[in-house]
Amino acid sequence: MARIGYFGPQGTFTEQAVRRLADPESDEFVPFGTIPAVVAAVRAGEVERGCVPVENSVEGAVPATMDALALGEPVVAVAEHVLQVQFTLLARPGTGLDEIRTVASHPHALAQVREWLETNLPKATAIATGSTAAAAKEVLAGAFDAAVSAPVAALHYPLTELVTGLGDVKDAKTRFLLLAKPGNVPAPTGADRTSLVAVTPNEVGALSDVLHELALRKINLTRLEARPTRELFGTYRFYLDVEGHVAEQRIGDALAALHRRCIEVRFLGSYPRTDKEPTVVGSPTTDADFEAAGEWLAAIRRGESA
Amino acid sequence: MARIGYFGPQGTFTEQAVRRLADPESDEFVPFGTIPAVVAAVRAGEVERGCVPVENSVEGAVPATMDALALGEPVVAVAEHVLQVQFTLLARPGTGLDEIRTVASHPHALAQVREWLETNLPKATAIATGSTAAAAKEVLAGAFDAAVSAPVAALHYPLTELVTGLGDVKDAKTRFLLLAKPGNVPAPTGADRTSLVAVTPNEVGALSDVLHELALRKINLTRLEARPTRELFGTYRFYLDVEGHVAEQRIGDALAALHRRCIEVRFLGSYPRTDKEPTVVGSPTTDADFEAAGEWLAAIRRGESA
Numbered sequence: 001m002a003r004i005g006y007f008g009p010q011g012t013f014t015e016q017a018v019r020r021l022a023d024p025e026s027d028e029f030v031p032f033g034t035i036p037a038v039v040a041a042v043r044a045g046e047v048e049r050g051c052v053p054v055e056n057s058v059e060g061a062v063p064a065t066m067d068a069l070a071l072g073e074p075v076v077a078v079a080e081h082v083l084q085v086q087f088t089l090l091a092r093p094g095t096g097l098d099e100i101r102t103v104a105s106h107p108h109a110l111a112q113v114r115e116w117l118e119t120n121l122p123k124a125t126a127i128a129t130g131s132t133a134a135a136a137k138e139v140l141a142g143a144f145d146a147a148v149s150a151p152v153a154a155l156h157y158p159l160t161e162l163v164t165g166l167g168d169v170k171d172a173k174t175r176f177l178l179l180a181k182p183g184n185v186p187a188p189t190g191a192d193r194t195s196l197v198a199v200t201p202n203e204v205g206a207l208s209d210v211l212h213e214l215a216l217r218k219i220n221l222t223r224l225e226a227r228p229t230r231e232l233f234g235t236y237r238f239y240l241d242v243e244g245h246v247a248e249q250r251i252g253d254a255l256a257a258l259h260r261r262c263i264e265v266r267f268l269g270s271y272p273r274t275d276k277e278p279t280v281v282g283s284p285t286t287d288a289d290f291e292a293a294g295e296w297l298a299a300i301r302r303g304e305s306a
Numbered sequence: 307m308a309r310i311g312y313f314g315p316q317g318t319f320t321e322q323a324v325r326r327l328a329d330p331e332s333d334e335f336v337p338f339g340t341i342p343a344v345v346a347a348v349r350a351g352e353v354e355r356g357c358v359p360v361e362n363s364v365e366g367a368v369p370a371t372m373d374a375l376a377l378g379e380p381v382v383a384v385a386e387h388v389l390q391v392q393f394t395l396l397a398r399p400g401t402g403l404d405e406i407r408t409v410a411s412h413p414h415a416l417a418q419v420r421e422w423l424e425t426n427l428p429k430a431t432a433i434a435t436g437s438t439a440a441a442a443k444e445v446l447a448g449a450f451d452a453a454v455s456a457p458v459a460a461l462h463y464p465l466t467e468l469v470t471g472l473g474d475v476k477d478a479k480t481r482f483l484l485l486a487k488p489g490n491v492p493a494p495t496g497a498d499r500t501s502l503v504a505v506t507p508n509e510v511g512a513l514s515d516v517l518h519e520l521a522l523r524k525i526n527l528t529r530l531e532a533r534p535t536r537e538l539f540g541t542y543r544f545y546l547d548v549e550g551h552v553a554e555q556r557i558g559d560a561l562a563a564l565h566r567r568c569i570e571v572r573f574l575g576s577y578p579r580t581d582k583e584p585t586v587v588g589s590p591t592t593d594a595d596f597e598a599a600g601e602w603l604a605a606i607r608r609g610e611s612a
Contacts, residue, residue, distance in 0.1 A: 107413035107414065107416045107417040107420075107432075107434060108413065108417065110413045110434045111413040111414065114413075114436070125433060126413075126433065126434035126435075127431060127432065127433055127434065128413060128416045128417075128432035128433065128434045129432075130420070204521060204524050204525065204526045205517075205518075205520075205521025205522075205524075207517055207527065207530070208514065208517035208518045208520065208521035209521070211511075211513055211514035211517055211518075212511075212514045212517075212518060214511075214514065215510060215511030215514035215515070216511075218510050218511075219510065220510045221513065223532070224513070224530070224532050225532075226529075226530050226531075
């Protein structure tokens with residue numbers, strides 16, 4: 001049994017994700033009020049793992065997670081989960097759709113169901129609450145008529161699911177990471193992702209050089225987010241996700257090259273991909289290619305070859 | 307006098323921006339209900355210019371604008387404006403801060419003043435409305451006690467400014483573009499920005515190659531947004547902002563190189579930067595360098611030189 005922290009409260013999408021990333025039967029799930037609090041608990045060893053959202057197909061990157069990963073004591077991702085974001089409309093048992101005058105949810109969730117509300121509940125007032133779960137809680141208490149919540153909220157509150165599968169944006173997805181202290185690198189599976197943060201010097205072409213180091217080693221980029229650093233004017237912090245595992249020679253070789261080129265490179269973990277899509281590695285960047293080249297060079301340096 | 311469309315309604319931040327990008331004395335401002343409607347009106351010649359938000363330092367890129375720029379008949383940006391996002395708390399005259407029980411605004415605005423509301427109006431319920439201006443309108447009608455609005459809303463509604471300069475995130479900024487039909491390229495000022503969309507082939511290193519073409523010509527990137535294309539699996543659409551004007555040789559040469567490399571390159575305009583920061587261009591990428599190289603090559607091709 002492990003203690004697993006997550007960005008709470010209970011009944012939100014992050015709880016939905018953490019239930020897939022750990023074992024609801026044997027693990028203890030501990031909600032925290034903010035993303036930095038989850039990361040701080042992982043750093044302090046208060047929890048063994050921490051689950052936070054990192055990327056949302058509708059809203060983009062999650063700034064609080066990006067900052068927590070890039071700054072302070074390092075933490076690493078040991079797993080990811082990609083969740084289809086669909087909301088459930090919850091109401092007290094016996095409430096009909098036509099009786100709903102107030103609908104509560106987190107502002108971002110309200111923004112994602114606005115069209116549906118305008119079409120289906122044109123007379124209802126939308127109330128902003130601190131979380132989708134808080135909305136369900138307040139509906140249970142009788143403060144509002146209905147809540148737009150994560151499906152998992154129905155586990156915690158005795159409310160009726162009036163409508164499921166809500167969301168104006170089809171295929172809205174959120175990606176979650178399970179974080180741990182450094183020293184936890186999952187074994188390669190052949191379908192892995194490696195995440196890192198690179199701070200480049202304030203020079204024309206700095207990002208081009210970084211991406212070129214990856215391209216030279218046939219490393220495929222699956223995500224790139226750019227954010228200005230607050231500390232040093234004109235420098236950017238890049239969040240990169242690439243296909244592959246740090247145990248591979250081509251990934252290690254590229255990371256070492258970035259270390260030479262960048263003001264800072266932070267390893268954010270190698271972990272299995274949710275979609276289990278295998279990474280295809282061919283010549284001239286297989287581990288065998290790197291090994292043969294290393295042996296050839298070593299022989300030259302020993303004076304045994306030319 | 308020109309007709310200038312903008313993403314409305316009246317009294318929002320886009321109106322605040324359009325009043326800086328055109329002349330409130332002589333131009334006619336026409337609000338549209340959605341960003342695509344503004345862009346469609348520009349395309350149809352219904353308005354001469356259209357003002358839309360493109361980037362927000364808190365929320366990131368504005369997806370509706372990115373899609374409108376990348377797809378459909380081309381439009382180009384002819385000017386930009388960067389606005390400091392600060393909200394004003396509006397109430398009916400005579401209402402005191404301690405009497406406020408309901409605060410209305412757009413969900414995104416509510417998210418940006420959440421901390422302030424929790425600290426200063428802990429008992430008030432936050433109500434989500436379709437826009438920050440709609441909130442002011444409903445306050446005027448007596449439906450809610452206060453609205454979190456753009457400062458410009460006070461021009462349109464006879465409400466009292468209870469608090470100004472609101473916003474949990476200091477230095478929250480939104481960037482707006484003034485769009486026109488292609489054929490409108492403002493003259494270079496020496497402090498210009500050029501925007502473009504590039505769709506790269508689904509190959510390892512495609513983005514690296516694009517950025518390398520820019521770096522080889524000492525072109526500085528000021529923004530990079532990556533979004534997957536919906537049409538073709540595995541391909542990405544990149545939104546690039548660079549320093550410089552399409553009239554410069556180095557910019558033109560780079561654009562032509564991207565045209566060779568990419569599935570699609572769309573020119574989104576060259577226009578003066580809000581911050582008037584001049585672009586420094588040195589050897590070997592000045593217009594004179596390009597001209598000398600062109601003359602040298604032409605002489606070789608004519609057989610006059612070697």
